[in-house]
Amino acid sequence: MEVVISLKNISKIYDNKIRALDNVSLEVKAGETIGLLGPNGAGKTTLMRIIAGQLQPSSGEGIVLGKNLRELLRSEERFKLSYVPQENIFWPNLSVEENLWMMGAMYKIPKRELRDRIKKLLEEYELWEVRKRLARKLSGGMQKRLSIVMGLINDPEILILDEPTTGLDPAMRASVIGLLEKLNSLGKTILISSHIVEDIERLCERVVIMDRGRIIADAQPMELKIKITGREVLEVLFNEIDKEVLEKLGRIAEERDMARAGYKIIIKGDDLIALSNEIRNDKALYENVITLSIRKSTLEDVFLFLTGRLIGG
Numbered sequence: 625m626e627v628v629i630s631l632k633n634i635s636k637i638y639d640n641k642i643r644a645l646d647n648v649s650l651e652v653k654a655g656e657t658i659g660l661l662g663p664n665g666a667g668k669t670t671l672m673r674i675i676a677g678q679l680q681p682s683s684g685e686g687i688v689l690g691k692n693l694r695e696l697l698r699s700e701e702r703f704k705l706s707y708v709p710q711e712n713i714f715w716p717n718l719s720v721e722e723n724l725w726m727m728g729a730m731y732k733i734p735k736r737e738l739r740d741r742i743k744k745l746l747e748e749y750e751l752w753e754v755r756k757r758l759a760r761k762l763s764g765g766m767q768k769r770l771s772i773v774m775g776l777i778n779d780p781e782i783l784i785l786d787e788p789t790t791g792l793d794p795a796m797r798a799s800v801i802g803l804l805e806k807l808n809s810l811g812k813t814i815l816i817s818s819h820i821v822e823d824i825e826r827l828c829e830r831v832v833i834m835d836r837g838r839i840i841a842d843a844q845p846m847e848l849k850i851k852i853t854g855r856e857v858l859e860v861l862f863n864e865i866d867k868e869v870l871e872k873l874g875r876i877a878e879e880r881d882m883a884r885a886g887y888k889i890i891i892k893g894d895d896l897i898a899l900s901n902e903i904r905n906d907k908a909l910y911e912n913v914i915t916l917s918i919r920k921s922t923l924e925d926v927f928l929f930l931t932g933r934l935i936g937g
């Protein structure tokens with residue numbers, strides 16, 4: 625497969641002091657769907673804007689669609705890439721349809737072709753019914769869908785979506801995810817950033833985990849889980865976690881096999897049933913337990929074991 629994004633040792637320092645990216649290297653092949661997962665401030669937006677050519681790195685080299693990062697925005701190749709920022713990009717006082725016309729005009733798409741394309745997009749992504757409605761009058765989920773569809777008007781080879789599911793209620797999130805799943809089947813190269821683990825797990829065949837400006841993992845979600853946490857973990861929610869609890873747990877599991885997130889302890893290991901029974905059999909310890917369950921591991925667990933923190937903070 626053709627490599628469409630290739631970054632080597634990219635760093636970005638803002639205002640001579642904030643190191644937003646620290647030596648990031650990344651290779652993306654045509655058709656891949658990649659999730660950029662990491663907490664706020666990890667550097668996801670900075671990385672995406674650099675790939676889109678909107679921001680220049682402080683150091684390092686990159687080639688996107690065959691163009692050097694420095695020349696991308698001045699080349700024809702920029703039309704083959706869409707970057708949809710986290711904040712909505714439409715004109716609020718134009719209708720859905722008018723927004724797409726404006727966007728198409730900016731790309732200088734011939735009128736007839738644009739008309740067909742807009743109709744197709746509106747139908748395909750379920751905005752046809754609301755095509756006459758002002759963008760600002762749409763629900764949050766529809767607004768986000770409009771933003772993404774505007775990024776599709778140029779039929780891009782690379783689509784970069786910054787936190788497309790953030791800040792939406794569950795129903796709206798589901799409707800945006802539905803759209804993203806549809807996009808997945810088109811075979812485009814897609815980069816999605818998120819700090820919502822489930823969305824990345826659902827949509828992406830490859831996850832790039834970022835923390836404090838660095839890429840700390842890059843693999844298929846299942847591959848990462850098998851390597852870092854195992855397929856399942858034991859999750860114990862305590863009323864209170866004190867020294868005694870930690871000591872007891874330390875005797876039951878090995879310290880490197882435990883991670884703490886607030887009142888929760890996540891334990892990995894080979895025989896989780898035996899571990900959970902040991903906790904149950906310790907009366908004093910079990911008294912303090914609210915819930916105890918063996919469940920499938922998630923990328924949140926992976927992040928927790930890698931960093932000692934949760935993605936959600």
Ligand SMILES: Nc1ncnc2c1ncn2[C@@H]1O[C@H](COP(=O)(O)OP(=O)(O)O)[C@@H](O)[C@H]1O
Nearest residue numbers: 638639642644663664665666667668669670671
């Ligand atoms: N324009 C900017 N000027 C100064 N600092 C910035 C700017 N944009 C981002 N940062 C800082 O760079 C770091 C990475 O930010 P960002 O790329 O937005 O991360 P993310 O998208 O993962 O939340 C953060 O510490 C953030 O505060």
Ligand SMILES: [Mg+2]
Nearest residue numbers: 668669710786
């Ligand atoms: Mg961001």
